[in-house]
Amino acid sequence: MRSQLLNTSSFVFKRIAGSWQRPSTRIAAHLRRNLSNASPIEKPYYVTTPIFYVNADPHVGHLYTIVLADVLKRFHALKGRKAILCTGTDEHGMKIQRAAGKAKQDVRAFCDRNFRGFSKLANEANVQYDHFIRTSEPDHRFAVQHFWLMLKERGYIYESKHEGWYSVSDETFYPPSAVHLILDPATGRKLMASQETGKEVEWTSETNYHFRMSTLRDRLLEFYAAHPRFVEPPSRMQDVVSQVTSGLSDLSISRPVERLSWGIPVPHDTSQTIYVWLDALINYLTKANYPFQVPGQEHAAGWPADVHVIGKDIVRFHCIYWPAFLLALDLPLPKQILTHAHWTLGHEKMSKSTGNVVNPFYALERFGSDTMRHYLVHCGGIQDDSDYDNKYIIERYRHLQGNLGNLVTRVVRGKGWNVRRAVASGRTDDSAEGKAHLEALKRLPSAVDHWMTKSHPGAAMNKVLTVVQQTNIYIHKASPWDLAARTDQHGVPRAIIHVQTDQHVQKVDAIIYLCAESIRICGILLQPVMPQRMKHLLDLMGVDEGRRTFQDAVVGADEEYGVPKVAVGRGREGVVFPMLDSDL
Secondary structure, eight states, rough: OOOHHHHHHHHHHHHHSSSSSSHHHHHHHHHHHHHSSSOOOOOOOEEEEEEEETTTTOOHHHHHHHHHHHHHHHHHHHTTTTTEEEEEEEESSSHHHHHHHHSSSSSHHHHHHHHHHHHHHHHHHHHSSSEEEETTHHHHHHHHHHHHHHHHHTEEEEEEEEEEEEETTEEEOOGGEEEEEEOOTTTOOOOETTTOOOOEEEEEEEEEEEEOOGGGHHHHHHHHHOOOSSEEEEHHHHHHHHHHHHHOEEEEOEEEETOOSSSSSSTTTTEEOOOOOHHHHHHHHHHHTHHHOTTTTTTTOOOOEEEEEEEEEHHHHHIHHHHHHHTTOOOOOOOEEHHHHHHHHTTOOOOOOOOOOOOHHHHHHHHHHHHHHHHHHHHHOOSSSSOOOOHHHHHHHHHIIIIHHHHHHHHSSOSSSOOHHHHHHHHOOOOOHHHHHHHHHHHHHHHHHHHHTTTTTHHHHHHHHHHHHHHHHHHHHHHHHHHHHBBBTSBHHHHHHTTOOOOHHHHHHHHHHHHHHHHHHHHHTTTTHHHHHHHHHHHHTTTOGGGSSGGGTHHHHHHHSSOOSSOSSTTTTTTOOOOGGOOO
């Protein structure tokens, strides 16, 4: 690998000496400074979202994708591993070129304006992205052109005439067997459309460059067989294997410049523009410092990606085309591709043309980022589509209020006990119910880790919320408030005169400690999903900010908490989940 990367770097510099492109001074200086004295660095966790087309405003599907990716990133950071999240915008291609023309704007100015909506969406959703890439950036252009030259040098690119049905919306060619004649209900116009997506296609005949994808069929199948969980869920893995098994055609990877001028030029042939999907997929490498990985530090920027999070509509590009491109250059493949389902509205497919869409900014403003993050992770589909409805958001929030919120209030504001004293005692309830609950709590971190490692945040969160519900059942049955308020032999409530036997104190402390530990551990594990609300929860429990890692989510790991860091108060003050403004 080291010799391969060194050869790649020398090839880059030979090309730089030519006329087609120069890398940024920053990258070149970094390479010179580190090439000779590099030492191995642990690979960070690297998660990506697709890069989003800037021809239209963000929708709730974009929000779902970036939240899933952010939850995965935050979880691995919680475990103490450096984690990197890459998102961004796809700014090349015919659909962008046409959208800018329709808006009567210069295409560069159009992209410069529209990319901001996606960065704003990530920020308002409290997404901790490390890279926001734009495919119009110079460093990405260099990476794409270098990748092209590597494919060309290895004999994977040839020039040929191409005829077929092209979808501008999908930015892909379809074979005749994949299109059919339909009637557009909005206009009454007959048109040819993709059977897969329903998007209009147009007949195209042109000379362009092709990628010898057909030669990689067997290598792809070998890879799939060796990595059966490469695509999640398994049903889509099966679909991918089936498609590749049935045979692959060579892929058109450029368009004539008279058809597509807005994109990255083919090196040494300015009459052709590189195909938008080849351009777009390489973004994952660009932000991993391709092609300037330093020997001994090839994985320092995260590649290979631990998981690409994508929607099910772009499976073919990510699960067939992308692995084929990488195999052609003997580059490491991503470890996993999480393909999620879509959101419907009123059980109908969301569509801009019919106005059946959800504005994610309105939802975030109305409900807040943590409420939306929880709703999307809990209700969003991986295998099957989910239906979006504001009443479901409010329903889920009320469930949080009544379960986790109520549990915290019961423990923190309870009369007749002291949380700090209970924590200091470190004593758990030795009743049958207490022992059963303790065992469930001990198993929780590994269960969450299991599902997060499989890239299923929703399943992991449900494990936590199940323990929250079990804790509510446990405290209700244990009724520590009854023990704390027991009367003495004269009928005087001990809670009033503060006279309690050691046995009663120890029993109450044991119950409260087990409940406090349940709240603390669940709060730590829910941080990736609801970072703001869980910060407040842990502040209420008095957990030090340095004791909120995955390693701390163990019974008895923290003996110092119990004194609230914020005012407990009454009403909304000191409440983890206050009433929604929209629900008052």
